[in-house]
Amino acid sequence: MTAAQKIQKLRDELNLHNYNYYVLDNASITDFEFDIKLKELETLEKEHPEFFDANSPTQRVGGAITKNFETVTHKNRMYSLDNSYSKDDLLDWEKRIQKNLGSTDIEYTCELKYDGASINLTYENGKFVKAVTRGDGFQGDNVTENIKTIRSIPLVIQKEFVSNFEMRGEIILPLDGFNKMNQERLANGEEAYRNPRNTASGSLKLQDSSEVAKRPLDCLLYQVVTEERKYKTHFQILENARNVGFKAPKTITLAKSIDEVFEFVNHWDIERHQLPYETDGVVIKVNNLQQQEELGYTSKAPRWAIAYKFKAEQVSTVLNEITYQVGRTGAITPVANLEPVQLAGTTVKRASLHNADQIEKLDIREKDTVFVEKGGEIIPKIIAVDFSKRPIDSLHTVYATNCPECDTPLVRTEGDAKHYCPNEFGCAPQITGKIQHFISRKAMDIDGLGGETVDLLRKEGLIENYADLYDLKVEQVIPLERMAEKSAKNMISGIKKSKEIPFEKVLFALGIRFVGETVAKKLAKHFKSIDNLMAATFEELINVDEIGERIAQSIVDFSTDLGNIQLINRLKSVGVQLKVSEESLQNQTNKLEGQIFVVSGVFHQMSRNELKKAIEDNGGKVSSSISKKTNFIVAGDNMGPSKLAKAQDLGISIITEQDFIDKIS
Numbered sequence: 001m002t003a004a005q006k007i008q009k010l011r012d013e014l015n016l017h018n019y020n021y022y023v024l025d026n027a028s029i030t031d032f033e034f035d036i037k038l039k040e041l042e043t044l045e046k047e048h049p050e051f052f053d054a055n056s057p058t059q060r061v062g063g064a065i066t067k068n069f070e071t072v073t074h075k076n077r078m079y080s081l082d083n084s085y086s087k088d089d090l091l092d093w094e095k096r097i098q099k100n101l102g103s104t105d106i107e108y109t110c111e112l113k114y115d116g117a118s119i120n121l122t123y124e125n126g127k128f129v130k131a132v133t134r135g136d137g138f139q140g141d142n143v144t145e146n147i148k149t150i151r152s153i154p155l156v157i158q159k160e161f162v163s164n165f166e167m168r169g170e171i172i173l174p175l176d177g178f179n180k181m182n183q184e185r186l187a188n189g190e191e192a193y194r195n196p197r198n199t200a201s202g203s204l205k206l207q208d209s210s211e212v213a214k215r216p217l218d219c220l221l222y223q224v225v226t227e228e229r230k231y232k233t234h235f236q237i238l239e240n241a242r243n244v245g246f247k248a249p250k251t252i253t254l255a256k257s258i259d260e261v262f263e264f265v266n267h268w269d270i271e272r273h274q275l276p277y278e279t280d281g282v283v284i285k286v287n288n289l290q291q292q293e294e295l296g297y298t299s300k301a302p303r304w305a306i307a308y309k310f311k312a313e314q315v316s317t318v319l320n321e322i323t324y325q326v327g328r329t330g331a332i333t334p335v336a337n338l339e340p341v342q343l344a345g346t347t348v349k350r351a352s353l354h355n356a357d358q359i360e361k362l363d364i365r366e367k368d369t370v371f372v373e374k375g376g377e378i379i380p381k382i383i384a385v386d387f388s389k390r391p392i393d394s395l396h397t398v399y400a401t402n403c404p405e406c407d408t409p410l411v412r413t414e415g416d417a418k419h420y421c422p423n424e425f426g427c428a429p430q431i432t433g434k435i436q437h438f439i440s441r442k443a444m445d446i447d448g449l450g451g452e453t454v455d456l457l458r459k460e461g462l463i464e465n466y467a468d469l470y471d472l473k474v475e476q477v478i479p480l481e482r483m484a485e486k487s488a489k490n491m492i493s494g495i496k497k498s499k500e501i502p503f504e505k506v507l508f509a510l511g512i513r514f515v516g517e518t519v520a521k522k523l524a525k526h527f528k529s530i531d532n533l534m535a536a537t538f539e540e541l542i543n544v545d546e547i548g549e550r551i552a553q554s555i556v557d558f559s560t561d562l563g564n565i566q567l568i569n570r571l572k573s574v575g576v577q578l579k580v581s582e583e584s585l586q587n588q589t590n591k592l593e594g595q596i597f598v599v600s601g602v603f604h605q606m607s608r609n610e611l612k613k614a615i616e617d618n619g620g621k622v623s624s625s626i627s628k629k630t631n632f633i634v635a636g637d638n639m640g641p642s643k644l645a646k647a648q649d650l651g652i653s654i655i656t657e658q659d660f661i662d663k664i665s
């Protein structure tokens with residue numbers, strides 16, 4: 001046998017043993033024998049560096065250090081899931097789907113909702129190439145080196161499957177491993193980790209992958225994204241994924257109706273406490289992949305799937321004090337400071353009270369005993385007061401009248417649930433919050449500058465607003481606490497680089513109340529520059545598609561404020577992008593203005609995403625399902641037959657990829 005053959009044989013063997021042990025839970029070799037083979041392979045690989053392979057089993061021990069995790073744009077967006085809480089919710093969902101598909105012949109898969117951190121694994125030609133966290137769904141962090149250390153994730157697919165695909169799953173920490181980790185920490189005098197989910201997601205961002213390798217992480221798979229149409233159903237594709245090496249839990253079950261879905265829910269609502277990992281619900285999916293494609297997505301989640309949340313755990317505890325927090329837009333959030341209590345695996349000390357109406361509605365008072373529940377959010381909420389335990393000297397809650405930070409009288413406008421501190425330029429958390437928002441990833445994305453540093457810079461009097469950032473000098477920053485010369489330089493160059501950030505993101509970064517990411521995009525597209533936007537009247541603003549009175553008023557308020565005008569002028573003078581660039585203007589036309597497109601099938605000249613972008617750049621709209629409003633369907637190969645029938649039924653023009661390209665060129 002040549003060295004190459006020996007190496008290959010050892011790799012194959014070790015991969016198989018890994019699979020038997022970590023995926024099938026059925027060891028086919030002792031640890032000792034495994035280690036001997038691994039050592040042997042290591043030695044051979046060292047002697048023959050020409051056969052290096054990033055996916056060899058020897059590469060799983062870690063060692064790579066990642067200082068900054070690279071941001072990667074997902075090829076296919078990672079959506080969130082809609083939630084449901086009752087059988088009625090599920091029946092409503094079923095009705096919507098049946099109507100949408102024009103059929104009652106629908107089968108479902110039921111899966112557990114694994115509670116960890118989502119991950120997207122990319123495989124090309126059957127080989128693992130990268131792992132990216134979900135992030136905001138559009139882009140995440142490249143954590144490939146860390147993920148490689150998880151033994152249940154195959155690095156090479158040896159059997160027949162699709163060749164190019166994204167595998168989606170959840171990185172979890174099984175309860176056993178989590179408890180062991182905590183025992184060790186406590187023995188070392190360290191603080192125990194709070195819960196498995198946060199520890200799992202924290203592990204992905206450790207800089208030293210050999211540390212990750214020591215943690216008993218696991219990966220449970222739940223979706224394959226591929227353009228190869230080899231399998232017809234979700235169930236089939238997961239079964240096959242399991243056969244070729246992925247840990248797709250066997251709990252996945254087929255259901256013919258919502259009744260059968262409910263049997264699954266009821267079973268696991270009780271049995272979940274016996275599982276080796278945490279789950280907070282069930283995910284129900286339409287099984288047929290063709291039907292999934294026809295149903296498509298809303299702006300947030302697939303229409304073909306829904307999560308069902310198990311009833312949250314509840315505890316009761318004493319509310320010691322109500323305090324108030326001020327957000328970056330001046331919004332006041334009342335906070336309940338609780339007597340610490342254990343809830344769903346974490347210690348809870350605070351709960352959000354939302355707003356004055358909520359406090360009034362539930363009649364929540366200091367010193368009350370309250371019921372606390374943990375839903376999907378990280379911050380638990382108070383759901384009711386235990387009136388039987390109310391002290392006799394209890395006093396009705398009087399909501400704050402002045403800002404807890406700057407003492408300015410609070411205001412509340414008609415129809416708004418929240419109180420605000422109007423002292424925009426003089427209230428500390430608003431000043432800091434605005435700057436923190438400005439530098440955040442979806443906004444100016446300034447590398448090397450974090451929230452804590454902003455605090456520090458403010459305290460040292462070096463900045464008062466976001467425009468001040470651009471006047472900072474390295475020499476001013478170095479003397480700051482815990483600031484080395486290198487990080488100071490990084491920070492200044494990060495600030496400088498942010499001058500290239502495109503206008504739509506700058507507009508979002510400005511932190512105008514109610515102008516979120518999507519609204520900023522719309523406004524940038526419509527007005528093309530900050531000057532046009534700030535000159536727009538209320539009427540002009542509400543005439544823009546999807547801009548309502550609330551947003552319009554907020555923009556008018558912003559634009560007429562002298563402080564803001566000065567800030568914008570300073571940003572302009574330092575060269576921040578305050579208008580749409582020539583380059584992106586060139587690619588944009590109004591050729592498709594007012595036209596609604598549905599894209600279906602597989603394309604050859606551009607990817608689906610490029611096609612959608614081209615529609616939007618030319619003024620058209622993309623919708624994911626066919627309706628009377630649809631003007632065109634761009635059809636690629638393998639367009640769904642029922643989509644086709646629906647389009648013909650409604651008399652919608654079906655055009656090819658080439659027709660579309662001709663249309664815009």
Ligand code: AMP
Pocket residue numbers: 079080081082111112113114115117118119134169170222283307376
């Ligand atoms: P949410 O974050 O509540 O919107 O729920 C969506 C997330 O649930 C996804 O990003 C996945 O990480 C996670 N998830 C856990 N189990 C499943 C499953 N079986 N199918 C789909 N998503 C799941």
Ligand code: ZN
Pocket residue numbers: 326403404405406407408421422423427428
């Ligand atoms: Zn204030």
